Amino acid sequence: MSLLTADTWRVLYGGFALPLDRRAHVSAEIASDDTSPERRRAAWMAAAQAGDRVAYERVLAGSVELIRNVARRQGVPMDALDDVVQETLLTVHRVRHTYDPARSYDAWLAAIAGRRAIDLLRSHGRRQRRETHDDLILDQLAGHDDASTASERAQDASRLHAAIAGLPPGQREAVEQMGLKEHSLAEAASETGRNAGALKVNLHRALKALRGRLHGDS
């Protein structure tokens, strides 16, 4: 099987010459073959489309550095690169059926990563326009601690609680555990009995949904 190249496999796979489970199995063997990293990733992704979890985790892991490079080229700050990586991995998961193994996996991934990087830059830009970073500005505001401000704070808190209540149960649980109760990931995992990865994804999605509801971000 080691003689089978990625191209040969693509021809076989494209022509549906192999059954689904066998295709996934073959891909793992090809992936360890002496092919270029890009071809390996393409073969892994094709196998992932057929349901090969090992190949999928390999291609996602192998994509992280590529995504970071794309985001860096787009001008994403270093501290936000991981956000682009996570958003891109989630998008890749959702649209993995759009990848055509006859084409470059890296080009497909770079297009998605570039789009998510632009989304993040726009979202940061919008937030920066809305937010003031001067620590002294609060003191200069007339009546910043008066009754109307207190009322605004109460309204904000009420809006936040309403937005949290409207989240799906898994996301709400993640926010309550790690956001409101300030539990660590491990503590939250042991308290809820959920997998730490699932909690992290739920928290990430919940924060994104809350940003959208409270600030109108897409």
Next chain:
Amino acid sequence: MSEPRHQALIDTLGAGLTPVRRLPAPWLRALGWLLVVAAIAVVLLVHYGTAPMLRRWTGAPDLAWAAAGAVLTTACAAWAAFTLGVPGRSRAWAWLPLPGALLWIGASGFGCLRTWLAPGTSIAGIHQSADCLVFIISFSIPLSALMIWWLRRACPLRPVLTAIMVGLASAAASASLLEICHAYDAAATDLLTHALAVGIVIAANAAMGGRLLLRR
């Protein structure tokens, strides 16, 4: 291979992996949409017959060229829209409908310079031109909706550009269908009305289609 901070997400996504049915090639999806347009054309041809259309085209070939340009624009814009719906494809695909559109606009404009009327036609007044506008917009709405629905299964990373292609394909398809029952000769009023209808369809798609195509 990956950094530990992403490993949890990768594990979660791996755990949620299911086999997926690969998206058919863009040309194949465009062909499917064009078959729907062809089916509508068949219904209109059965209703109105082919003779009046062929008589118009024989008497004034510029009308036939304009229709050919509209059909070519329809096919190319549909192909471009479905191609732009796939990540990693070049934005240069948006230029694909240009030759067809130039033929369509050029032949329609040339028809306005003719000094004789095509057989079986008259010059459309304001009311008849308004009917053309309503026809193009009415047919464009379901055709755009169908294409947007199919495109939402893909991943248009340039939603507005893709939506413009959707609008162009739908408007050109509707104008092509109109040709089957269009008993008016090329004239400035008619040409302007068609241009206005196509412009409205493209603008509406660009304004709304972009949002509808976003599936995050």
